Ligand SMILES: Nc1ncnc2c1ncn2[C@@H]1O[C@H](COP(=O)(O)OP(=O)(O)OP(=O)(O)O)[C@@H](O)[C@H]1O
């Protein structure tokens with residue numbers, strides 16, 4: 001069985017999710033801090049998601065050529081939405097009393113964001129991260145069409161040579177990966193937010 | 199000293215604070231009161247610059263608040279709001295330490311301060327220090343809210359309807375605690391409420407606002423005696439039932455007996471026994487040389503533990519009920535009825551000096567004067 005494809009897939013997911021988190025948080029926080037451009041940011045991210053992932057990858061391949069980079073960029077573009085939206089919504093949803101107290105205590109803008117608003121909003125942001133990470137597992141399957149490898153290769157080959165075992169292996173591996181990822185993040189979530197949920 | 203000078207603020211062409219002038223002395227407890235929307239919160243928030251005024255100036259000790267960096271200004275002004283706004287991601291200890299941390303106090307000093315503050319409101323670190331806000335009742339949360347505002351020992355504290363959302367019993371005890379703390383620490387306080395009873399209980403001076411203007415600024419007593427106009431009178435009338443026993447206008451000072459048998463703390467056992475038997479009483483109020491209240495000494499304590507030459511300071515009972523001379527008499531009556539051990543309540547003035555006692559007899563006399571209209 002092609003175990004190396006499993007590891008390859010895992011690498012794509014981790015790398016893709018890592019960048020998605022970084023960009024997603026950056027965009028979500030920017031949208032929160034600058035209400036003037038928040039509509040534009042949310043709209044763009046929304047639109048990206050409506051493009052079929054195969055089409056996104058196709059366009060990216062024209063720009064970047066084939067390979068893992070293309071897959072990772074595609075995954076980032078495709079799974080930004082839950083993180084950006086949850087970050088924006090959660091930061092906006094921090095209770096006005098908490099925000100006013102933070103200002104009234106004499107915290108600077110950055111200090112408030114880092115030590116109050118972000119931690120208070122984090123449970124909802126984390127849900128966004130979870131959704132995005134789990135989605136990226138299936139998005140990475142399309143990587144095979146641009147030469148990115150991963151379990152997409154296994155599935156595609158299984159279909160091509162009509163090998164049921166291979167197809168089942170690929171499918172099972174993807175499912176297990178998604179379930180493990182979800183429960184792992186679930187545990188982390190429970191650990192992190194014993195208290196902050198009201 | 200805080201001075202508002204010709205302060206004006208408008209929203210969309212409507213003036214919500216109109217050319218306001220107000221001077222507040224150091225250590226003064228000022229209560230802003232008035233109908234909803236009259237500009238109390240706006241007046242309060244212009245001081246710590248949560249709201250910027252349109253014209254005029256506010257000076258703190260002669261310096262215009264506009265000249266301060268707003269963040270630095272706010273770290274020196276305690277702030278308590280009705281919705282409490284504790285940080286849910288922080289423990290009680292961390293919440294209290296927010297401003298000290300911003301001021302870069304060292305860890306040890308912060309921890310010491312937390313212990314000290316919790317003790318002030320009868321909470322222990324072991325029990326509460328590591329708790330999160332959502333693990334506490336509303337009353338406890340607001341206690342922490344007050345402590346958080348006091349943490350860095352600010353000279354000024356602003357409170358915007360801090361007890362408005364609490365149940366009456368919790369509110370009552372928090373009012374007492376805050377008033378005591380404020381007096382003890384000498385913090386200049388501006389307190390917003392629309393509960394006249396609360397205003398009368400807490401204020402050194404009540405500032406009555408309506409439509410963005412000050413209609414009257416006076417002591418509670420004066421406000422009750424001579425409301426400046428019908429608006430004030432009506433507002434007071436709603437809150438103050440004039441002909442009742444629990445009339446807050448009736449103060450402890452009005453009903454107390456001024457002759458009190460006191461003993462100086464330098465006295466010894468035998469002198470006190472002598473004094474007690476001569477005057478046929480079973481306890482004495484012990485004061486220091488400045489007549490400051492120290493405690494009481496009872497005949498039981500003298501009999502059980504007294505010996506010739508032993509100073510009475512070693513036999514003091516400090517648990518006797520006391521009231522302040524300007525508190526509503528109702529307070530004293532409540533304490534008197536609740537107290538089993540002692541049949542009087544000791545009345546103290548602002549410097550904690552003994553000025554009188556209220557006995558059951560003084561209580562019934564006061565009752566009679568209310569019911570029969572007899573002059574006291
Ligand atoms: N940001 C704002 N924009 C427009 N109008 C405002 C704003 N803030 C306050 N106002 C108006 O200014 C007036 C005074 O408000 P303020 O909050 O000072 O009243 P208040 O005396 O504290 O009332 P309450 O007892 O209801 O808390 C009100 O009429 C209010 O509607």
Ligand SMILES: [Mg+2]
Nearest residue numbers: 238239240358
């Ligand atoms: Mg208000």
